[in-house]
């Protein structure tokens with residue numbers, strides 16, 4: 001479809017860059033839009049990844065619903081969401097109970113996935129022409145998300161990674177230009193993605209939310 005042709009990873013990563021306000025707040029609309037773009041990219045790689053994108057989409061939808069709900073203003077930024085949900089006692093802190101889909105715990109899952117993205121993109125950026133994307137992806141996963149996933153999910157993720165196209169094809173699907181341009185684009189985007197990650201990480205750490213069930 002024309003949709004696929006117009007896809008460009010640079011635009012997706014630019015959305016993440018636009019997440020941070022001047023006073024370093026993370027805008028949820030942009031954060032969610034960034035994930036939507038990534039999911040679109042992942043879907044274009046094949047149906048093996050659909051169990052992953054399904055979960056991502058359902059988490060994105062939870063956040064969109066909060067934004068469209070009657071307390072939508074409270075969900076403008078990650079900072080305002082954390083303040084609001086904690087003050088209103090809308091978060092299951094120790095074990096899952098009345099609030100299995102709080103904004104805080106839902107966003108934490110995406111936040112952990114953002115760490116995977118950061119590690120994977122950094123590996124892609126510094127990779128040699130003959131590097132295997134499946135290995136880079138698995139290494140990034142094992143260093144991040146895998147620690148939060150049960151065995152069966154890790155197993156399924158490992159199978160999916162094997163279906164990743166090689167580096168050359170992967171770079172082409174990104175639709176950014178020749179490999180040198182992909183590498184340069186990643187070099188531009190990564191510091192900002194890292195900053196979004198770090199700001200969120202610090203906020204969650206400050207409020208003791210990094211292990212929300």
Ligand code: 1PX
Nearest residue numbers: 038039041042051052055056109110113116137145153157
């Ligand atoms: C140039 C690179 C761009 C690549 C874009 C790829 C976008 C990937 C989007 C992945 C989003 C994954 C969200 C996972 C959230 C999660 O951890 N969910 C689990 C826990 O949720 P719960 O509500 O139960 O506490 C849930 O169990 C997840 C299940 C699905 C499997 C998750 C495997 C994640 C692997 C991530 C790597 C994606 C590889 C794509 C290769 C392009």
